[in-house]
Amino acid sequence: ELKVEQNPLFLSMQEGKNYTIYCNYSTTSDRLYWYRQDPGKSLESLFVLLSNGAVKQEGRLMASLDTKARLSTLHITAAVHDLSATYFCAVEDNAGNMLTFGGGTRLMVKP
Amino acid sequence: GAGVSQSPSNKVTEKGKDVELRCDPISGHTALYWYRQSLGQGLEFLIYFQGNSAPDKSGLPSDRFSAERTGGSVSTLTIQRTQQEDSAVYLCASSLMTVSYGYTFGSGTRLTVV
Numbered sequence: 322e323l324k325v326e327q328n329p330l331f332l333s334m335q336e337g338k339n340y341t342i343y344c345n346y347s348t349t350s351d352r353l354y355w356y357r358q359d360p361g362k363s364l365e366s367l368f369v370l371l372s373n374g375a376v377k378q379e380g381r382l383m384a385s386l387d388t389k390a391r392l393s394t395l396h397i398t399a400a401v402h403d404l405s406a407t408y409f410c411a412v413e414d415n416a417g418n419m420l421t422f423g424g425g426t427r428l429m430v431k432p
Numbered sequence: 433g434a435g436v437s438q439s440p441s442n443k444v445t446e447k448g449k450d451v452e453l454r455c456d457p458i459s460g461h462t463a464l465y466w467y468r469q470s471l472g473q474g475l476e477f478l479i480y481f482q483g484n485s486a487p488d489k490s491g492l493p494s495d496r497f498s499a500e501r502t503g504g505s506v507s508t509l510t511i512q513r514t515q516q517e518d519s520a521v522y523l524c525a526s527s528l529m530t531v532s533y534g535y536t537f538g539s540g541t542r543l544t545v546v
């Protein structure tokens with residue numbers, strides 16, 4: 322059974338600081354997804370990582386994937402308040418049928 | 433349609449009643465997924481439909497839960513004899529063929545069982 326773990330579960334940080342969210346998973350997979358969820362809203366796709374070594378960047382967020390370590394990171398650079406949200410990673414099963422989600426990281430960026 | 437549409441957006445029901453939640457996927461998306469998100473928690477997989485294949489029901493938590501997808505498009509998730517622990521946001525997502533094309537999520541149905 323594929324298990325996906327994120328840490329930290331909660332992150333409070335000051336504006337302007339850098340931090341990294343980690344996503345570990347238990348079985349082999351080459352594809353990983355990051356989503357953002359604002360309070361009371363649905364999930365918005367951020368990044369799709371489709372191979373070992375993949376790196377994607379959008380604004381202050383950068384995601385990477387190491388399939389050998391079964392690890393993805395979401396790095397936040399010079400955080401701003403607008404980045405406050407819950408971030409989920411999700412791993413695709415090998416059959417390409419579905420995603421298993423991590424528990425989410427609730428990020429709060431304080432002015 | 434332009435996005436995944438779910439209805440109702442909010443539903444309050446009495447314990448023991450049956451409820452139906454509806455999902456209208458993006459036109460042409462053959463894969464449809466139901467997830468459940470309890471307050472402050474991650475997403476729990478419920479059921480997956482792909483084209484005309486038999487659905488993957490492995491995530492349904494009990495036999496009170498069932499889902500169908502008519503004509504390869506609209507899906508209905510039915511919860512019979514609702515319990516308070518069924519209170520959650522039920523999210524539907526659709527994808528073109530397989531998940532590798534990415535999920536698009538609907539806005540969810542917030543179910544409250546009182």
